[in-house]
Amino acid sequence: MSDAFKDVSTVPTLTLEPFQAEEEKKPAVQPEEPKLDDTILTEEERRMVDAFAQQIDLTNSSMILQYGAGTQKKMADFSESALENVKSKDLGEVGTLLTNVVTELKSFDEEESKGFLGIFKKASNKVESMKAKYSKAEENVNQIVKALDNHQVQLLKDVAILDKMYDLNLTYFKELSMYILAGKKKLEEVRSTQFAELMSKAQVSGLPEDAQAAKDLDSMCNRFEKKLHDLELTRMISIQTAPQIRLVQNNDTQMVEKIQSTIVNTIPLWKSQMLLALGVEHSSQAAAAQRQVTDMTNELLKKNAETLKMSTIETAKESERGIADLETLKATNESLISTLDEVMNIQREGREKRREAEVELRNMENELKAKLLEIRG
Structure with a gap:
């Protein structure tokens, strides 16, 4: 996963070079929206947008088709890699290992119904039995800890990779914003200058070729406007x-914290508790001292039980976080569906308006021809 983002630049870049894609996407119709805010850009990036806008040629059909396609492709590849990173992550295994730690410690405690010190009142061979059980439990716990250590290292690497992914996503977001800003600047400039001049020329000359030239430029502007809207949809994904x-x-970080807590708190406490129990057995305390030791051990057992309880509860809470993530994805999906519905409505309205415009243009042409015939007569 790390190789996918290691050599990717996080500096925004703009290009008008054709982008070789497997298939071309149909541009969406641009809805009426407030002007895009350029405050996210630095002064240097704003100057880059202004300079780039001057290079855009709306009469170049190939340029319009490829405009911003490179960043869109990078965004698509990035989204695929990000999804793959989430798919390959098995935090459930980490949760199982943490549960296994608790199971090992509880199973040892439950070997004797009267607790650790209850074994001291029985035959001396019970001490050896207790040591054997402790050694077996310790071996199992150490194996689990080794696996948790490996998961912790991987999770820390994943956290660093996710930081890189976040920076790359911000770069693609900026690139898309810069493409959109530059495109809108150029579109506004062309419509207010070249298109206006062609319209004025067509009205003055009355020639069909002049009217056609104005119509061609208007069509190119509309195509470019749709392309900009397509880029805005990609920007929303970013x-x-x-x-x-x-x-x-955040999920990875919290799981790392839980692993660290288990390794540096829960397990050492369990081992120290066992050493204390064994040390007390080897002493020759009177009955009063024996009761004090029992009270002390019982207190340790209670504290350890509370620690295990808190660990279990926190682990359960972390495992339930997936529900909140699904709700977020559901809301995102509904928002995207709503956006696509609006785009479809806008496309339908655009088609109706273009049909009306075509009818109007035909009427204008017929009127112009009739007028020309009158002049010739």
């Missing part, structure tokens, strides 16, 4: 990806 990355990263 916006939604950022909190999703942080959610996955």
Whole structure:
């Protein structure tokens, strides 16, 4: 997973070079929206947008088709890699290992119904039995801890990778924003200058070729406007990806913390408790001292039980976090569906308006021809 992002630049780049894609996406119709805020850009990036806008040629059909496609492809590959990272992560195994630790410690405690010190009142061979059980439990726990250590190292690597993924997503977000800003600047400039000049020329000359030239430029502007809207949809995916990355990263971090707590707190406490129990057995205390030791051990057992309880509860809480993540994904999915519905409505309205415009253009052409015939007569 780390190799997928190791050599990827996090500096925004803009290009008008054709992008070789397996298949082309149909541009979506651009809805009426507030002007895109450029405050997310630095001064240098704003100057880059202004300079890039001057290079855009709306009369170049190939350029319009490829505009921003490189960043869209990088965003698609990035989303696939991010999804693969989530799919390959098995936090359930870590939860199982943590549960196994608790099971090992509880199973040892339950070997004697009267607790650790209750064994001291029986035959001396019970001490050897207790040591043997402790050694077996310790071996099992150590194996589990070794596996947890490996998971902890991997999770820490994943957290670092997710930071890189977040930075890359921010870069793609900026690139898309810069493409959109540059495109809108150029679109506004062309419509207010070239298109306006062609319309004025067509109205003055009355020639069909002049009217056609104005119509061609208007069509190119509309195509480019749809392309910009397509980029805005990709930009929205980038916006939604950022909190999703942080959610996955937060889950990894919390699991690392839980592993650390188990290794540095729970298990050492259990071992020290066992050493204390064995040490007390080897002493020759009077009955009063024996009761004090029993009270002390019982207190340790209670504290250890509370620690295990808290560990179990926290682990259960962490495992339930997946429900909240699913709700987030559900809300995101509903939002995307709503967006696509709106886009479809806008496309339908756009088609109706274009049909109306075509009818109007035919009427205008017929009127122009009739007027020309009158002049010739």
